[in-house]
Amino acid sequence: MSTKPKDGTDIAAGLLFMAIAAFFGWQGLGLEMGTSTRMGPGYFPMVLSGLLFLLGAVILVRAFGRPDDEPFGRVAWRGIAFILPAPIFFGLTVRGLGFVPALFITTLIAAQASLRMRPLPALILAVVVTILSTLIFSYGLGLPFRRFGPWLPL
Template sequence: MKNITIDWTDALAGILFILFGLLFGVQSLGLEIGTAFRMGPGYFPLVLSGILILLGLAIIASAIHDRGSEAIGTLAWRGAFFILPAPIFFGLTVRGLGFVPAIFLTTLIAALASFKMRPHSALLLAAAVTVFATLVFSYGLGLPFRRFGPWLPF
């Protein structure tokens, strides 16, 4: 007797692919499909979405097997919570605050993602990165960044 188990990692992956397939497939339907000979913008993505859904189903099917499954393991919640917003924050503030404060705060936010980072060393690191990046990109390469933006009073 073999023990039938479901590998949840694979099953979840399959579900994710199916969701992506549905998301793009439904949107493709809103585009002109055209014919195989004169394809519209929706034709190719629709076909691809269909294939993606089929592959997702196949992955789910193959997740049911007798090999035992594997745990997903720990998740980097704290990391994700600070790392992912860092580039978003930079995008939101680089024009308004200007390059210098934006890069300082972005580095600071990213630094908070680690348990090992002490507040004062995070500040020090952010300051060092800011000085280096400003010297290299703004002064050295003359990239068209405003160092201090219109949101700041000076």
């Protein structure tokens, strides 16, 4: 088995598609199928889930007997750890902390994703971004965000 060529990337892709299809299929179980005249909410998703599962399976099968032509490469763990939480943090705090502090910290978090960003430049960047955005969006365009939210003792 191990001597035979196989495309590891496509195996993973096929399995992922099948897993997603299974998840949607499972979630859609509780939905009514209806009739073909009046299709229920579950009809179309179920057809799609089946189709996706099938496509995933074909991708999986065809991955065997063919070499992986491109290396998988590194994974941006640091990027995942800091980039993805940034919008989540903004969403969680923009109402409570207010626009200004939420944006400041969001920028600061995102800046940590790069090894080349030193603490001081990161701080300066966050300050500049926050000031400019507040001027543009809050004062300039009058977006209905609270600049400082109720969580702050102001």
